[in-house]
Amino acid sequence: MTAHEEREYVLGTNDEELQRLGFQHRVWGEQAFALWERAGFAPDQTILDVGCGPGFATLDLARLVGTTGRIIAVDHSARFLAHLNGQLSAQGITNVETRMLSVEQLDLPRASVDGGFARWVLCYLAEAESVVAAVSKALRSGGVFAVQDYFHYRAATLAPKSAIFDKVVEAVHESLRVRGGDSDFAARLPGMMQRCGLRVREIHPILRVARPGSALWNWPTTFFRNYIPVLVEMGLLTTGDQEEFHAEWSRRSADPATFFCTPPVFDIIGVKP
Numbered sequence: 452m453t454a455h456e457e458r459e460y461v462l463g464t465n466d467e468e469l470q471r472l473g474f475q476h477r478v479w480g481e482q483a484f485a486l487w488e489r490a491g492f493a494p495d496q497t498i499l500d501v502g503c504g505p506g507f508a509t510l511d512l513a514r515l516v517g518t519t520g521r522i523i524a525v526d527h528s529a530r531f532l533a534h535l536n537g538q539l540s541a542q543g544i545t546n547v548e549t550r551m552l553s554v555e556q557l558d559l560p561r562a563s564v565d566g567g568f569a570r571w572v573l574c575y576l577a578e579a580e581s582v583v584a585a586v587s588k589a590l591r592s593g594g595v596f597a598v599q600d601y602f603h604y605r606a607a608t609l610a611p612k613s614a615i616f617d618k619v620v621e622a623v624h625e626s627l628r629v630r631g632g633d634s635d636f637a638a639r640l641p642g643m644m645q646r647c648g649l650r651v652r653e654i655h656p657i658l659r660v661a662r663p664g665s666a667l668w669n670w671p672t673t674f675f676r677n678y679i680p681v682l683v684e685m686g687l688l689t690t691g692d693q694e695e696f697h698a699e700w701s702r703r704s705a706d707p708a709t710f711f712c713t714p715p716v717f718d719i720i721g722v723k724p
Contacts, residue, residue: 486568487512489718492512497564501586503532504528505531506538521547521548524549526554554572555576557589559585561589562589565595566594571601574601577632579643591723593722596723597720598719599657601715604620604627604634604715605621609703610712611709622688637715653718655717661711662711664704
């Protein structure tokens with residue numbers, strides 16, 4: 452992992468995080484496809500994948516637009532893009548162009564793409580509006596920017612309530628804030644879209660409930676396993692907090708009366724007039 456990636460990717464780009472991201476895409480794949488359908492992503496189009504990471508969504512988008520379509524996948528992680536390029540080669544997918552650069556430096560030709568997609572990217576950025584402006588510039592008339600991102604992350608709940616769980620969620624929120632991000636980013640996005648010349652067509656909330664033993668339950672399990680050590684390193688939690696949380700999560704994972712409410716995720720679609 453480069454020093455730049457270490458700064459920018461709060462969870463890193465190691466093998467464990469790559470595996471977690473693949474699992475995350477599988478458990479949130481239905482929601483991604485539903486957004487793409489409502490956005491009108493279709494064969495023959497050129498779609499920009501903003502902050503593509505290791506490319507799990509990119510591969511699905513490539514199949515969606517077909518061999519006559521095109522995906523431009525942008526990320527600044529050499530390791531993640533190497534993984535994506537390896538998968539493209541192994542699967543014989545030839546309609547994806549990868550570009551290694553920060554999404555905050557995005558500068559595509561005007562009216563050159565039909566759509567853009569970003570999932571859990573903008574909430575981590577200090578200069579998110581510059582990305583929205585760059586995507587708006589690149590969109591053709593009628594093109595759309597489809598975004599999935601968090602709103603009121605601290606609404607994530609473990610039921611029955613848990614003080615240590617709430618403390619960890621607060622630490623996650625604070626970790627984004629101190630790096631210039633915003634775990635309530637979806638609240639600001641419609642205004643950004645309007646200022647950048649997009650008409651907000653849709654604001655659609657997603658709230659999911661996971662029970663122990665389900666695939667969705669394993670989503671926070673893998674996230675907290677990878678991220679709580681980062682929160683300890685940042686001084687937002689103690690090693691005692693870490694041990695208390697994992698003991699609590701282990702107990703709750705064996706309790707059929709427990710459930711987990713995901714942080715609210717919002718689909719927001721902006722259209723270029």
